[in-house]
Amino acid sequence: MATIAPSRRIRRTPFTPGVQAAGVKGYTVYNHMLLPTVFESIEADYHHLKSAVQIWDVAVERQIELRGPDAARLMQMLTPRDLRGMLPGQCYYVPIVDETGGMLNDPVALKLAEDRWWISIADSDLLFWVKGLAYGYRLDVLVDEPDISPLAVQGPKAEELVTRVFGEATRAIKFFRFGWFDFQGVSMAVARSGYSKQGGFEIYVDGTANGMPVWNALMEAGRDLDVRAGCPNLIERIEGGLLSYGNDMTRENTPHECGLGRFCSTQTAIGCVGRDALLRVAKEGPTQQIRPLSIGGDIPPCDMAWPLMAGKKRVGQVTSAAYSPDFKVNVAMGMVRMTHWDAGTTLAVTTPAGTRPVTVHEEFWI
Amino acid sequence: MATIAPSRRIRRTPFTPGVQAAGVKGYTVYNHMLLPTVFESIEADYHHLKSAVQIWDVAVERQIELRGPDAARLMQMLTPRDLRGMLPGQCYYVPIVDETGGMLNDPVALKLAEDRWWISIADSDLLFWVKGLAYGYRLDVLVDEPDISPLAVQGPKAEELVTRVFGEATRAIKFFRFGWFDFQGVSMAVARSGYSKQGGFEIYVDGTANGMPVWNALMEAGRDLDVRAGCPNLIERIEGGLLSYGNDMTRENTPHECGLGRFCSTQTAIGCVGRDALLRVAKEGPTQQIRPLSIGGDIPPCDMAWPLMAGKKRVGQVTSAAYSPDFKVNVAMGMVRMTHWDAGTTLAVTTPAGTRPVTVHEEFWI
Structure with missing residues (x-):
């Protein structure tokens, strides 16, 4: 495979200096941004991920922030998953579809408050869809990409490492929940989540300038745990059945085809785009x-x-x-x-x- | 720079086999697709582009097709450029902005008919914005990405080469106009346009299966013209002042900041998104x-x-x-x-x- 040409359009992340110092060997491009794909080798990275702990630059999971009186209404328009029972501090995996039920993205939504949400996106400019809907429906909501860059800590020793940097209270974070924790005076969301089946956390690093300090603090604190720079691992994510938008599903596919029918509550998710098409699919099955x-x-x-x-x-x-x-x-x-x-x-x-x-x-x- | 990792998500194009056989040395990713950036060397490619003729795989310029009774209304909503005088067969460079006047894309629009348009996009998922607006405004229009892949023929000998494959009548195509020409029984749009200042054409190859046949026909016909595989050249495009979305401008910028104020007719482009913000900018200047x-x-x-x-x-x-x-x-x-x-x-x-x-x-x- 050929090398990737440098340009500003393929954005660096706040953690790129750390990734490069760790000897990254391959990248892909994801949301117009560099995403590492291999450090030592895909096999060596795989064994290490399953036995120790890795720090992953997943800043490519850009956030879409919804803020304002219509934020919750817009969020429910975006997904066929019923959000009525969702509480602040919860993360929901939410299929997002167009009016025909075709997948546009499969992000994780974080409810910060009734009127404030983050959508942590897979590889498509979902911001354009969200802004288009908000504009077309004249919703009273601000939609933007904040300066938030997720950093994942994954692997069996992830909890031990995260507690060393963010405190013992992080142990109490349940799966797909997040809390707010201090890093050098800055409050950051820390969720128990991540794109592996090895357990771990995602730190929503607030502010580009705080990127390398958080990276370095984790690397420093985890030295005896054999912490290394890593990245989503192709082998491990296939073993675990973790889908990749753009690879395993596209706008051609419905959530039901992707095995995501359990996240579609088209009877109760009132107002969601694609409801008519998905009711039909749910009835007949994929x-x-x-x-x-x-x-x-x-x-x-x-x-x-x-x-x-x-x-x-x-x-x-x-x-x-x-x-x-x-x-x-x-x-x-x-x-x-x-x-x-x-x-x-x-x-x-x-x-x-x-x-x-x-x-x-x-x-x-x- | 590291190598680019293979995955289906980074889409191949209909011309990828030709590009690889020609010894491509670098790629970038553009609209989730491979875009070659260098063959021999950027300098050697540059000299050759200015003296001979090159075939460029610019399939990454994906098309958004608007079709239906509201297609023209939607097209005018998308851009502050006044489209009232535009005729079928014309290409317009159209800045596309959000409600705050921030650039979302800088494509070329082709008017196929009053109720049918193609938008040949730069690097962002503009389809999502267009679909969001069409849905929000309940417009009577189909919005989709057709199986059309542009192939550019650029350089001083481009006209000679294109006439050999598509006929003498292509000589009559004026700058930023297009016509329909036959290739082995398939009618394809051929425009005098392209992302260089060396002159040339863009062939809107209809159908993935027709990609390599068109590529091979041009390579064959241009052998004595020293035709080679090429790609948008970094040096030549900077010399020529050709902007690159994502590099030189982003959603942060207005068209006026990008020197594109002459394409903004906010007084007459009635109904365009971003009008209020751009009227303000036009009044005060960037x-x-x-x-x-x-x-x-x-x-x-x-x-x-x-x-x-x-x-x-x-x-x-x-x-x-x-x-x-x-x-x-x-x-x-x-x-x-x-x-x-x-x-x-x-x-x-x-x-x-x-x-x-x-x-x-x-x-x-x-």
Whole structure:
């Protein structure tokens, strides 16, 4: 693969100096910003993530802030998930769809107060959609991208590390909850969340200037825990069944196809965009769905949708795949049509390196 | 710089096989898609662009299609440029702003018919803004991304090459006009336009499957013209004063700050979003503006905004810069405050490699 050309348009993050000093070897671009993809090697990073603790520059999870009297109304317009029971201090994973039920993003929403929300976004300019809706409906709400940059602490020793820097009280943070904690006089949201199945936290670092101080404090405090710079790990996230917007789902797909039907309460999420289309989908069920897959043989990096074949018939596609050292198999995921999605079904995938055998699984490798 | 990690999320284009076979050495990511940035070297590519002809994979200029009874109304809502006199077959460079007058994109709009438009976008998910407005205003219009991928033919021999493939009639296409021409039975829009000052065309290739056939036909037909794979050239575009959204301007900036005030007819572009804010700006004038700048000494690649200083006072920033072999100076552009934007003003720029002298110019190097 070629190198990535430097330009201001591909934004650096507050943590980029730390990432570079740690010897980052690969980047991707996510929300017009650099996202590290590998440090030592994807396999070495994977083993370390599962055994120790890593600091991840996930500033690419840009925040959209909604503030004002209509903030809660706008937030409920954005997602088919019913937000009525959500309390300040909670994080909700919220599918966001257009009027046809097509996925626009799959962010985590944080309720700061009844009239103030953050939406921690996946890779699309969701801000444009939110601003367009707010303008079209003349809502009384401010919509903007604040100077907030998430830094994730992930791995089995994450809790130990976070308490050393943010205090013992962080132990009490429940999964998908956040609280406010002091860092050198600045109050920052700390959530128990993150894009891995190894446990951990996301620190919503407030202010670019505070980026490297928080990074350095964590690195310093975790030296005896073997803390290292890391990043979302391709193998671990496939094992864990964590979807990636743009990879495993696009605007073509409904939440139900992505296995996110349980987050869609179209009967009660009154006022949400896409309700009519999703009511229809909920009634009939999706005709294809993301499934865990294993692939035999050796495979190249998956940089395009690989066709899934049942004989000569295309019945789906693989969109993420990698060799798992722990499970000794190529773990993968992709959309499979309902005629072939039962666990145990054997199919074939057409990769650039040739055809490989595929088995549909019931569960991801958790 | 590190390598770019492969994933489906960073979309390949219909021309990627041709680009890779031509030995691309660097990419950037633009609209979630691969955009080549260098083949032989930026300097060698530059000399060749100015003397021969190149084929550019600019499929990243994704199209937003507006279709239906309200298409023209929506198009005028999107831009402060007055579209009343625009005819089918014309291309207009249209600043697109939010309600505060902040730039969201700077695309080229193509009027296919009164009720059908394409917007050929710069690097932001403008589709989300357009869909949000259309939904909020309940407009009777379809908004979608069609399977259209622009391929540019740029350089002094571009006309000769394009006529060989699309016929002599292409010679009659005027600047920023387009016509419909046949390629192996498929009608495609061909415009005299492109992101260089060397002259040329953009072919709106219809259908992914037609991508490589068009690419190959042009390569074949241009062999004696020394046709090569190329890409937007950093040096040439700075010399020519061609702005880059995300680099030289962002949502922070008004069109007037970007020198695009001449495209804003806020008195007559009735119904455009941002009118109130831009009327105010037009009345008072911008307090900073993009200016041509030259920089002395040696400079590193510009991957962040470099502060422009007048003594100890920050008076602007450099956002694009490169050494020009033809003009034997580092050509650059950036925002400069009105107190220091007069041609001949000398300033200093703070680069990661140290402080360098800067001169403000009146004109770009055209």
